[in-house]
Amino acid sequence: MAETISINNSKGGVAKSTSVITISQILAIAGYKILIIDLDPQMNTTKMYGQNENPDVKTEHLFCTKQLRKSSVEEFITPTSQTGIDIISASRNYYELIYKIHAASKEYPVELTFKNNLEYVKDDYDYIFIDNSPFKSALSNCSLCASDGVLTPINADNFSYDGLMDLIETIQNLNDSYSLSINFMGIFMTRVSSRTNLFKQMFESYEEMFEDKFIPVSIRQTDAVNQSNTAFIPLLSYDKRCTAAQDYIELVNYLGLMDNKHYKKLIRYMKGEK
Numbered sequence: 524m525a526e527t528i529s530i531n532n533s534k535g536g537v538a539k540s541t542s543v544i545t546i547s548q549i550l551a552i553a554g555y556k557i558l559i560i561d562l563d564p565q566m567n568t569t570k571m572y573g574q575n576e577n578p579d580v581k582t583e584h585l586f587c588t589k590q591l592r593k594s595s596v597e598e599f600i601t602p603t604s605q606t607g608i609d610i611i612s613a614s615r616n617y618y619e620l621i622y623k624i625h626a627a628s629k630e631y632p633v634e635l636t637f638k639n640n641l642e643y644v645k646d647d648y649d650y651i652f653i654d655n656s657p658f659k660s661a662l663s664n665c666s667l668c669a670s671d672g673v674l675t676p677i678n679a680d681n682f683s684y685d686g687l688m689d690l691i692e693t694i695q696n697l698n699d700s701y702s703l704s705i706n707f708m709g710i711f712m713t714r715v716s717s718r719t720n721l722f723k724q725m726f727e728s729y730e731e732m733f734e735d736k737f738i739p740v741s742i743r744q745t746d747a748v749n750q751s752n753t754a755f756i757p758l759l760s761y762d763k764r765c766t767a768a769q770d771y772i773e774l775v776n777y778l779g780l781m782d783n784k785h786y787k788k789l790i791r792y793m794k795g796e797k
Contacts, residue, residue: 526649527641527670528671528674529652530673530674537713538748539657543568545759547559549775552788553780554607554645555649556650557648557650558600559652560651561610561611562666564617569610571752572603573755574610582616585599586637586640587633587636593644600644621661625661628794634697634701637669638665643782653669658688668697672707673690673707674711675711675720677710677729678713694707711774712729714742714748716742738774740774743766744767748765748767749761
C-alpha cells in the first residue's frame with residue numbers, strides 16, 4: 524500500500540513543485556510506482572507532465588463525495604510520459620473547489636473524504652506525492668488528512684517561522700480531531716549556496732531550532748533547475764549530473780524511501796547503463 528507524502532509550505536518560491544517532481548522521478552527511475560496529485564492552482568507540476576485539467580471530471584467529487592467506487596477515482600488519474608508516474612491534474616477552479624469543500628463540511632467531516640477515496644487506489648502505487656497550494660484552506664486540510672507524512676522545503680531568503688509552526692499545530696490538531704497519525708517528517712533547505720555565510724548561519728540556526736526535524740540535506744542552487752522547469756523537462760532527464768539532482772538523490776536516501784535493490788537500479792541509470 525502506498526505511503527502518501529505531502530510537500531507543504533505556506534510560502535511560494537521554495538521549490539515545492541520541483542521537489543515533488545524530482546523526488547517522484549528518482550523513485551520512478553528506481554522502479555517504484557508513483558502517483559502525483561497536484562493541488563496547486565499554478566499547475567506547475569501538471570504542466571511539467573504536459574497535462575491539462577480534464578473539464579469532464581469534476582474534481583470536487585474526489586473531495587466531497589463519500590464512498591466513490593474505485594473506477595470513479597481512477598477517472599481522475601492520467602498516465603504521464605514518465606514510466607512509473609501517474610498524475611491527478613490540478614484544477615483551475617481552485618477557489619470554487621475550496622468553497623464546495625467548506626459547504627460540505629457543514630454536513631459531515633469532509634476533511635476525511637479525500638483520504639477515504641484515495642484508499643481505493645493506494646494498492647496500485649508505492650508512493651503518492653501531493654503538491655499543495657501555499658495557501659492554508661479547507662483543501663489543504665483535506666490533503667493533510669490524506670497524508671502519512673509531511674515534508675517542508677524552505678528557502679533561507681523567505682523562511683517563515685510562524686507559518687511553519689502553524690503547519691505543525693494544524694497537523695497536531697487534525698491528528699487529535701480524527702485520530703490520525705500524520706507525521707511531520709521535517710524541513711529541508713532548497714536553492715542554497717553552501718559558500719555563503721548566510722547559508723552557514725541559517726543551517727546552524729535551523730538545526731538548533733528544529734533538532735531532529737531539520738533534515739541535514741540541502742538542495743544546492745543550480746541553473747539546471749530553472750532551465751529544466753522552463754523547458755518542462757524533469758530535472759534528471761534534463762541534467763542528471765547537476766548538483767541539485769545529486770542532492771535530491773541524497774535526500775531520498777536520507778528519508779529511507781528507497782531500498783538497496785531499487786537504489787542499484789537508479790545507479791545504473793545514472794551511469795547510463797540499462
